Amino acid sequence: MFQIKNLTKIYDDGTVALRDVSFEVADGEFLVIIGLSGSGKSTLLRCINRLIDPTGGQIIWDGVDISAAEPAQLRQIRRQIGMIFQHFNLVKRSNVLTNVLSGRLGYVNPWSSLLHRFPAEDREMAMAALKRVGIADQAHKRVDELSGGQQQRVGIARALMQQPRMILADEPVASLDPVLAHSILEHLERLNQEEKITVLCSLHYLDLVQRYATRVIGLRDGQIVYRGSREEIRAMTDREFKDIYGEEAVRVSVVPQGREE
Amino acid sequence: MATRTTKRELQPSLVSPPVAGIASLFIPGLGQALARQVQRGLTLFGSLVTLVGLFAWQVSLLATREQGIGAKFVKALDRRPAFVIPILALIVILWLWIAWDAYRQAQPGQRGGLSVFALVLALFFILGWKISEINLYKLATELSDAKGPLSRVLWPWEAAVTRDVETTVAGADILSPCDDLPPPSPPVETPGEPYVVADPTCGDLSQQVEEGGVLKTVPGTLLTVVGRGFEPNTETQIWWSDPIGNKFQMRQEGRYLAIMTDDEGAFQIEIHMPYRLIPPSSEGRQVHRVEARQVSSVGDLKFSDALKHNVEKMVETIVLGMMATLFGIIFSVPVSFLAARNLMSGSPLTMALYYITRTLLNIVRSIEPLIWAILAGVIVGLGPFAGVIALTVHSIAALGKLYSESIESIDPGPIEAIQATGATRLQTIMYAVVPQMIPPFVSFSIYRWDINVRMSTVIGLVGGGGIGFLLTQYIRLLDYRSAGIAVWFIAITVATLDYVSAEIRQRFV
Numbered sequence: 130m131f132q133i134k135n136l137t138k139i140y141d142d143g144t145v146a147l148r149d150v151s152f153e154v155a156d157g158e159f160l161v162i163i164g165l166s167g168s169g170k171s172t173l174l175r176c177i178n179r180l181i182d183p184t185g186g187q188i189i190w191d192g193v194d195i196s197a198a199e200p201a202q203l204r205q206i207r208r209q210i211g212m213i214f215q216h217f218n219l220v221k222r223s224n225v226l227t228n229v230l231s232g233r234l235g236y237v238n239p240w241s242s243l244l245h246r247f248p249a250e251d252r253e254m255a256m257a258a259l260k261r262v263g264i265a266d267q268a269h270k271r272v273d274e275l276s277g278g279q280q281q282r283v284g285i286a287r288a289l290m291q292q293p294r295m296i297l298a299d300e301p302v303a304s305l306d307p308v309l310a311h312s313i314l315e316h317l318e319r320l321n322q323e324e325k326i327t328v329l330c331s332l333h334y335l336d337l338v339q340r341y342a343t344r345v346i347g348l349r350d351g352q353i354v355y356r357g358s359r360e361e362i363r364a365m366t367d368r369e370f371k372d373i374y375g376e377e378a379v380r381v382s383v384v385p386q387g388r389e390e
Numbered sequence: 391m392a393t394r395t396t397k398r399e400l401q402p403s404l405v406s407p408p409v410a411g412i413a414s415l416f417i418p419g420l421g422q423a424l425a426r427q428v429q430r431g432l433t434l435f436g437s438l439v440t441l442v443g444l445f446a447w448q449v450s451l452l453a454t455r456e457q458g459i460g461a462k463f464v465k466a467l468d469r470r471p472a473f474v475i476p477i478l479a480l481i482v483i484l485w486l487w488i489a490w491d492a493y494r495q496a497q498p499g500q501r502g503g504l505s506v507f508a509l510v511l512a513l514f515f516i517l518g519w520k521i522s523e524i525n526l527y528k529l530a531t532e533l534s535d536a537k538g539p540l541s542r543v544l545w546p547w548e549a550a551v552t553r554d555v556e557t558t559v560a561g562a563d564i565l566s567p568c569d570d571l572p573p574p575s576p577p578v579e580t581p582g583e584p585y586v587v588a589d590p591t592c593g594d595l596s597q598q599v600e601e602g603g604v605l606k607t608v609p610g611t612l613l614t615v616v617g618r619g620f621e622p623n624t625e626t627q628i629w630w631s632d633p634i635g636n637k638f639q640m641r642q643e644g645r646y647l648a649i650m651t652d653d654e655g656a657f658q659i660e661i662h663m664p665y666r667l668i669p670p671s672s673e674g675r676q677v678h679r680v681e682a683r684q685v686s687s688v689g690d691l692k693f694s695d696a697l698k699h700n701v702e703k704m705v706e707t708i709v710l711g712m713m714a715t716l717f718g719i720i721f722s723v724p725v726s727f728l729a730a731r732n733l734m735s736g737s738p739l740t741m742a743l744y745y746i747t748r749t750l751l752n753i754v755r756s757i758e759p760l761i762w763a764i765l766a767g768v769i770v771g772l773g774p775f776a777g778v779i780a781l782t783v784h785s786i787a788a789l790g791k792l793y794s795e796s797i798e799s800i801d802p803g804p805i806e807a808i809q810a811t812g813a814t815r816l817q818t819i820m821y822a823v824v825p826q827m828i829p830p831f832v833s834f835s836i837y838r839w840d841i842n843v844r845m846s847t848v849i850g851l852v853g854g855g856g857i858g859f860l861l862t863q864y865i866r867l868l869d870y871r872s873a874g875i876a877v878w879f880i881a882i883t884v885a886t887l888d889y890v891s892a893e894i895r896q897r898f899v
Contacts, residue, residue, distance in 0.1 A: 204813070214806070216803055217803075218807035219807070220822060287811070
């Protein structure tokens with residue numbers, strides 16, 4: 130059970146990114162966060178593993194208050210939370226295997242890892258993770274030689290190395306084309322269903338939200354303006370959609386042959 | 391009239407055109423300012439004041455001894471009318487033009503007109519030509535003077551090899567001046583040995599006498615020098631040795647005196663006793679000596695001293711540049727962290743440290759390595775170590791800035807991603823920061839190595855060791871061939887390095 134209580138984030142320049150956000154996520158859920166750019170989706174996800182320190186509120190995961198964790202404890206928590214980014218955030222000049230192995234840094238001896246030494250089982254695990262996302266043959270290439278879709282799969286493999294109980298995905302498909310978007314989200318869905326990994330994912334395209342989400346929350350100006358179950362999101366009307374995204378919003382389909390409104 | 395911009399119509403001139411013109415006649419630019427063209431007025435005023443100032447300075451240079459402005463001007467006019475009159479005329483024309491320009495600017499709907507600035511530029515150009523003493527005539531007529539040294543520098547390799555020489559000498563003593571005692575007797579002739587005899591064996595040296603402010607040379611006693619027993623048909627040099635041991639090859643009408651021996655190895659030549667200054671403190675009879683010398687090359691060709699010294703110093707130069715680069719890299723890495731805004735923006739204290747470091751780097755970098763070499767020479771003395779210090783100091787400042795800028799421009803994404811895996815701070819630096827730093831780091835370091843080796847070739851000019859030191863020595867000794875070897879070595883080294891560093895950078899980046 131994962132709970133967020135009255136989470137608030139105000140940046141140094143006075144911008145209020147999150148305002149009194151509270152919600153709960155049951156284990157094994159695929160929660161999708163929707164909202165405009167700047168609505169606070171990224172800030173919310175980064176507050177969960179404290180890449181950004183919240184200004185107020187609590188984040189409680191199985192009884193542990195992440196928002197109050199000490200640095201050592203925080204690292205213990207972080208290594209159980211995989212994270213996937215819109216721009217992949219891979220080290221482009223390193224090879225694929227090194228990037229995947231870096232997902233293991235929270236587990237290995239910090240000193241020997243500085244010399245890029247990893248236990249043999251970790252290397253096997255990395256190859257297995259790459260195989261799972263279908264790019265085992267690219268293991269020794271430099272990341273910048275890979276296509277966008279392949280890079281995001283490296284990102285997933287890196288998250289897998291953490292043996293996570295939760296995955297945070299910050300617009301994982303926003304820089305990919307529609308076909309690749311489905312393939313990446315299918316990987317996440319499989320992890321969610323087969324290994325019961327909780328997924329918190331921010332998405333833009335309503336089609337994708339309707340296809341993958343088991344629950345949805347909508348953010349606008351740092352506040353939750355919509356909560357819906359799988360069924361509710363599938364039945365979402367244009368009116369509700371425009372409540373979240375504003376009056377100018379137009380539904381765009383990510384599937385090439387998608388319907389026209 | 392309404393075709394001009396509306397802005398102009400919204401801000402009409404404060405005064406009528408004639409008033410503006412007269413205002414600019416008294417204070418150049420004032421009229422333009424009154425016509426709401428303040429910037430134009432200020433520019434013209436500043437230009438005119440500067441031009442008049444430069445002109446006054448040049449006039450006073452032409453008449454340094456005169457007192458008072460009027461006297462100076464008259465003297466300058468007398469000395470260089472071709473310079474003073476046209477410039478003065480142009481300045482007056484410019485002044486009037488500025489007044490006319492003010493008149494035009496004040497008219498409604500008028501604007502722009504850049505011809506006045508063309509005149510300003512032309513005046514600056516003419517004065518600049520004079521101040522920097524540009525003299526194309528001299529360049530054209532005296533260019534041929536450089537032919538000798540230049541050809542030796544361009545092709546110096548005759549000086550790269552040498553042979554051992556063997557000198558055959560024989561001489562005869564000459565007394566100067568003659569006295570009551572018998573003059574030195576001629577040397578004893580041994581058959582088969584070189585032998586020289588002079589007649590007479592005493593006489594007067596050449597004298598230099600001042601006559602009506604002009605130095606004139608009164609030739610010394612004419613000597614007949616006869617030689618026998620030398621190598622036949624070989625060039626023989628005539629040398630003079632004075633009582634204090636100075637030897638020099640004699641000249642006649644500016645040329646070194648040399649004669650060919652005949653088939654029997656004999657020669658005869660007439661010479662005037664040369665001009666010599668003998669210290670008055672030297673006592674006793676002044677016995678000079680005339681010598682005949684034959685120089686012949688023996689043995690195999692071998693590398694000359696000039697070549698050896700150049701090789702030695704070239705190696706020193708390259709090593710000097712490398713050491714400076716190495717130290718520069720070692721010290722600039724920690725400095726660059728202090729000078730990276732993104733790493734130091736945490737607290738006011740670190741920000742203060744950031745600004746201090748940045749300022750220091752900028753100051754150190756703006757001082758040329760040559761000046762650092764002079765300062766270092768004061769501390770550790772002349773030599774390569776001073777050069778290493780100078781180049782290291784400059785490298786730290788230059789690399790510190792470059793490194794810190796590349797730290798500032800790294801992608802924060804991977805840092806975030808590695809932090810999210812539960813990595814420690816050190817692991818994050820190692821996995822997210824360092825890989826991004828490597829390409830600029832390698833690139834800048836090699837670039838600096840390139841610069842340092844190039845700089846180390848000239849740092850010797852101020853005593854910082856390396857080949858530059860040798861080069862200045864050779865040039866001062868007018869030994870252009872040896873200097874040419876140094877120049878060639880420098881050119882080859884720099885070109886090679888240029889190529890190598892470009893190759894390495896291409897591979898890494």
